Amino acid sequence: TQxxxxxxxxxxxxxxxxxxxxxxxxxxxxxxxxxxxxxxxGPVLLVTVVTGGEVKKLKRLTFQFGDxxxxxxxxITAAQPGDTGLYLCAREYYTGNQFYFGTGTSLTVIP
Amino acid sequence: GAGVSQSPSNKVTEKGKDVELRCDPISGHxxxxxxxxxxxxxxxxxxxxQGNSAPDKSGLPSDRFSAERTGGSVSTLxxxxxxxxxxxxxxxxxxxxxxxxxxxxxxxxxxLTVT
Numbered sequence: 001t002q003x004x005x006x007x008x009x010x011x012x013x014x015x016x017x018x019x020x021x022x023x024x025x026x027x028x029x030x031x032x033x034x035x036x037x038x039x040x041x042g043p044v045l046l047v048t049v050v051t052g053g054e055v056k057k058l059k060r061l062t063f064q065f066g067d068x069x070x071x072x073x074x075x076i077t078a079a080q081p082g083d084t085g086l087y088l089c090a091r092e093y094y095t096g097n098q099f100y101f102g103t104g105t106s107l108t109v110i111p
Numbered sequence: 112g113a114g115v116s117q118s119p120s121n122k123v124t125e126k127g128k129d130v131e132l133r134c135d136p137i138s139g140h141x142x143x144x145x146x147x148x149x150x151x152x153x154x155x156x157x158x159x160x161q162g163n164s165a166p167d168k169s170g171l172p173s174d175r176f177s178a179e180r181t182g183g184s185v186s187t188l189x190x191x192x193x194x195x196x197x198x199x200x201x202x203x204x205x206x207x208x209x210x211x212x213x214x215x216x217x218x219x220x221x222x223l224t225v226t
Contacts, residue, residue: 004153006153031212033212033214033215035215040219041217041219041220042115042202042204042217042218042219042220043154043202043215043217044217045214045215048212048214050212086151088153088154090154090215092212098144098156098159098167099144099156099215100156101146101153101154101155101156102153103152103153104151104152104153106151
Protein backbone atom coordinates (compact mmCIF):
# COMPACT_ATOMS: atom_id res chain seq x y z
CA THR A 1 0.00 0.00 0.00
CA GLN A 2 1.03 3.61 -0.48
CA UNK A 3 0.73 4.37 3.24
CA UNK A 4 1.54 7.86 4.46
CA UNK A 5 1.32 8.38 8.19
CA UNK A 6 0.83 11.83 9.61
CA UNK A 7 1.29 12.92 13.20
CA UNK A 8 -0.17 14.15 15.35
CA UNK A 9 -3.68 13.29 14.22
CA UNK A 10 -5.19 16.17 16.21
CA UNK A 11 -3.56 19.36 17.50
CA UNK A 12 -5.14 22.22 19.44
CA UNK A 13 -2.96 25.20 20.31
CA UNK A 14 -3.22 28.82 21.38
CA UNK A 15 -2.73 31.66 18.94
CA UNK A 16 0.94 32.65 18.77
CA UNK A 17 2.36 29.21 19.51
CA UNK A 18 4.61 27.25 17.16
CA UNK A 19 3.91 23.74 15.93
CA UNK A 20 5.28 20.99 13.71
CA UNK A 21 3.41 18.22 11.93
CA UNK A 22 4.99 15.21 10.29
CA UNK A 23 4.45 12.99 7.29
CA UNK A 24 6.25 9.64 7.14
CA UNK A 25 6.48 6.66 4.83
CA UNK A 26 8.56 3.51 4.64
CA UNK A 27 9.23 4.09 0.93
CA UNK A 28 10.91 6.83 -1.05
CA UNK A 29 8.84 9.65 -2.52
CA UNK A 30 9.46 11.05 -5.97
CA UNK A 31 7.82 14.23 -4.73
CA UNK A 32 5.55 15.29 -1.93
CA UNK A 33 2.84 17.88 -1.70
CA UNK A 34 1.21 19.53 1.29
CA UNK A 35 -2.43 20.60 1.17
CA UNK A 36 -4.72 22.43 3.58
CA UNK A 37 -8.42 21.72 3.72
CA UNK A 38 -11.01 23.92 5.37
CA UNK A 39 -14.46 22.62 6.39
CA UNK A 40 -16.82 22.15 3.47
CA UNK A 41 -14.12 22.67 0.87
CA GLY A 42 -11.65 20.59 -1.08
CA PRO A 43 -7.94 20.56 -0.22
CA VAL A 44 -5.80 23.38 -1.61
CA LEU A 45 -2.12 22.97 -2.48
CA LEU A 46 0.39 24.72 -0.22
CA VAL A 47 3.71 23.48 -1.59
CA THR A 48 5.51 20.76 -3.56
CA VAL A 49 8.90 19.45 -2.43
CA VAL A 50 11.06 17.40 -4.74
CA THR A 51 14.71 17.33 -3.66
CA GLY A 52 15.98 15.50 -0.57
CA GLY A 53 16.85 18.01 2.15
CA GLU A 54 14.84 20.74 0.46
CA VAL A 55 13.38 23.51 2.61
CA LYS A 56 10.64 25.80 1.38
CA LYS A 57 9.09 28.74 3.19
CA LEU A 58 5.64 30.17 2.66
CA LYS A 59 5.24 33.16 4.98
CA ARG A 60 5.01 31.58 8.48
CA LEU A 61 5.02 28.02 7.12
CA THR A 62 8.28 26.09 6.65
CA PHE A 63 8.28 22.79 4.77
CA GLN A 64 11.16 20.33 4.88
CA PHE A 65 11.77 17.20 2.82
CA GLY A 66 13.92 14.57 4.49
CA ASP A 67 17.34 13.78 3.06
CA UNK A 68 16.24 10.24 2.22
CA UNK A 69 12.95 11.49 0.76
CA UNK A 70 10.90 9.27 3.05
CA UNK A 71 9.55 11.95 5.34
CA UNK A 72 8.53 15.58 5.47
CA UNK A 73 7.58 18.15 8.08
CA UNK A 74 5.55 21.33 8.21
CA UNK A 75 6.42 23.94 10.83
CA ILE A 76 4.12 26.86 11.56
CA THR A 77 5.49 29.86 13.44
CA ALA A 78 3.18 32.06 15.53
CA ALA A 79 0.02 30.20 14.57
CA GLN A 80 -3.10 32.21 13.82
CA PRO A 81 -6.78 31.19 13.85
CA GLY A 82 -6.72 31.34 10.04
CA ASP A 83 -4.28 28.41 10.08
CA THR A 84 -7.05 26.16 11.41
CA GLY A 85 -7.77 23.27 9.07
CA LEU A 86 -6.84 19.76 8.04
CA TYR A 87 -3.27 19.44 6.79
CA LEU A 88 -2.66 16.64 4.32
CA CYS A 89 0.48 15.36 2.70
CA ALA A 90 0.33 13.54 -0.62
CA ARG A 91 2.92 11.52 -2.45
CA GLU A 92 3.17 11.02 -6.15
CA TYR A 93 3.42 7.42 -7.19
CA TYR A 94 6.55 6.84 -9.22
CA THR A 95 4.64 6.44 -12.47
CA GLY A 96 1.47 7.84 -13.83
CA ASN A 97 1.12 10.86 -11.62
CA GLN A 98 -1.17 9.06 -9.16
CA PHE A 99 -1.43 10.70 -5.75
CA TYR A 100 -1.96 9.02 -2.40
CA PHE A 101 -2.83 11.09 0.64
CA GLY A 102 -1.80 10.82 4.25
CA THR A 103 -4.07 10.37 7.22
CA GLY A 104 -4.16 14.11 7.95
CA THR A 105 -3.49 16.40 10.92
CA SER A 106 -6.45 18.40 12.16
CA LEU A 107 -5.19 21.73 13.56
CA THR A 108 -7.25 24.10 15.68
CA VAL A 109 -5.77 27.46 16.64
CA ILE A 110 -7.62 29.05 19.53
CA PRO A 111 -7.77 32.87 19.57
CA GLY B 112 -16.42 28.18 -14.12
CA ALA B 113 -12.70 28.16 -13.54
CA GLY B 114 -12.58 25.43 -10.92
CA VAL B 115 -13.63 21.83 -10.48
CA SER B 116 -17.38 21.55 -10.07
CA GLN B 117 -19.14 18.70 -8.30
CA SER B 118 -22.84 17.98 -8.05
CA PRO B 119 -24.88 17.52 -6.05
CA SER B 120 -23.20 19.15 -3.06
CA ASN B 121 -25.31 17.03 -0.70
CA LYS B 122 -27.13 13.77 -1.30
CA VAL B 123 -29.28 11.82 1.14
CA THR B 124 -30.38 8.40 -0.02
CA GLU B 125 -31.96 5.30 1.42
CA LYS B 126 -29.96 2.14 1.89
CA GLY B 127 -30.16 -0.01 -1.23
CA LYS B 128 -30.68 2.84 -3.68
CA ASP B 129 -28.25 3.74 -6.46
CA VAL B 130 -26.60 7.18 -6.60
CA GLU B 131 -24.65 9.09 -9.25
CA LEU B 132 -22.13 11.77 -8.41
CA ARG B 133 -20.90 14.15 -11.07
CA CYS B 134 -17.58 15.93 -11.58
CA ASP B 135 -16.76 18.66 -14.10
CA PRO B 136 -12.96 19.06 -14.18
CA ILE B 137 -11.01 22.14 -15.18
CA SER B 138 -10.97 22.47 -18.96
CA GLY B 139 -7.79 21.02 -20.44
CA HIS B 140 -6.90 18.88 -17.43
CA UNK B 141 -6.20 15.36 -18.64
CA UNK B 142 -6.05 13.66 -15.25
CA UNK B 143 -9.11 13.15 -13.05
CA UNK B 144 -9.25 11.56 -9.60
CA UNK B 145 -11.98 10.44 -7.23
CA UNK B 146 -11.33 10.22 -3.50
CA UNK B 147 -13.49 9.40 -0.50
CA UNK B 148 -13.13 11.16 2.83
CA UNK B 149 -14.72 10.10 6.08
CA UNK B 150 -15.36 12.76 8.72
CA UNK B 151 -12.12 14.59 9.52
CA UNK B 152 -10.00 11.87 7.99
CA UNK B 153 -7.53 11.65 5.14
CA UNK B 154 -8.40 10.94 1.54
CA UNK B 155 -8.95 7.40 0.32
CA UNK B 156 -8.02 6.95 -3.34
CA UNK B 157 -10.81 5.45 -5.45
CA UNK B 158 -10.07 5.78 -9.16
CA UNK B 159 -7.83 7.71 -11.56
CA UNK B 160 -8.36 8.62 -15.22
CA GLN B 161 -5.52 9.83 -17.43
CA GLY B 162 -6.32 10.84 -20.99
CA ASN B 163 -7.41 7.90 -23.10
CA SER B 164 -5.62 5.31 -20.97
CA ALA B 165 -7.47 2.61 -19.10
CA PRO B 166 -8.47 3.98 -15.68
CA ASP B 167 -6.73 2.84 -12.52
CA LYS B 168 -9.60 1.29 -10.55
CA SER B 169 -7.42 -0.21 -7.84
CA GLY B 170 -8.97 1.90 -5.06
CA LEU B 171 -12.62 1.04 -5.64
CA PRO B 172 -13.78 -0.69 -2.43
CA SER B 173 -16.28 -3.08 -4.04
CA ASP B 174 -17.97 -3.92 -7.32
CA ARG B 175 -20.86 -1.68 -6.27
CA PHE B 176 -18.65 1.25 -7.19
CA SER B 177 -17.96 2.26 -10.78
CA ALA B 178 -16.92 5.39 -12.62
CA GLU B 179 -16.71 6.63 -16.14
CA ARG B 180 -15.32 9.65 -17.87
CA THR B 181 -17.00 10.71 -21.08
CA GLY B 182 -15.10 12.52 -23.82
CA GLY B 183 -12.13 13.04 -21.57
CA SER B 184 -14.03 15.57 -19.52
CA VAL B 185 -17.03 15.00 -17.23
CA SER B 186 -16.89 12.03 -14.88
CA THR B 187 -19.63 10.18 -13.05
CA LEU B 188 -19.10 8.01 -9.97
CA UNK B 189 -21.92 5.50 -9.47
CA UNK B 190 -22.60 3.61 -6.27
CA UNK B 191 -25.12 0.80 -6.57
CA UNK B 192 -27.15 -0.63 -3.70
CA UNK B 193 -25.79 1.94 -1.26
CA UNK B 194 -24.86 0.88 2.26
CA UNK B 195 -24.55 3.00 5.39
CA UNK B 196 -20.76 2.62 5.34
CA UNK B 197 -20.76 4.44 1.99
CA UNK B 198 -21.64 7.66 3.83
CA UNK B 199 -18.74 10.07 3.30
CA UNK B 200 -17.63 13.08 1.30
CA UNK B 201 -16.67 12.16 -2.25
CA UNK B 202 -14.04 14.50 -3.69
CA UNK B 203 -13.06 14.91 -7.31
CA UNK B 204 -9.80 16.48 -8.47
CA UNK B 205 -8.18 17.22 -11.80
CA UNK B 206 -4.65 18.06 -12.86
CA UNK B 207 -2.44 18.76 -15.85
CA UNK B 208 -0.80 15.35 -15.60
CA UNK B 209 2.50 15.11 -17.38
CA UNK B 210 3.22 18.81 -16.83
CA UNK B 211 5.86 18.37 -14.15
CA UNK B 212 4.68 18.19 -10.57
CA UNK B 213 1.17 19.38 -11.24
CA UNK B 214 -1.03 20.08 -8.23
CA UNK B 215 -4.43 18.54 -7.83
CA UNK B 216 -7.35 20.98 -8.05
CA UNK B 217 -10.26 19.79 -5.97
CA UNK B 218 -13.96 20.41 -6.06
CA UNK B 219 -15.84 21.02 -2.83
CA UNK B 220 -17.13 17.46 -2.78
CA UNK B 221 -20.45 15.68 -2.54
CA UNK B 222 -21.54 14.79 0.98
CA LEU B 223 -23.35 11.45 0.73
CA THR B 224 -25.55 10.27 3.58
CA VAL B 225 -27.07 6.80 3.42
CA THR B 226 -29.97 6.33 5.84
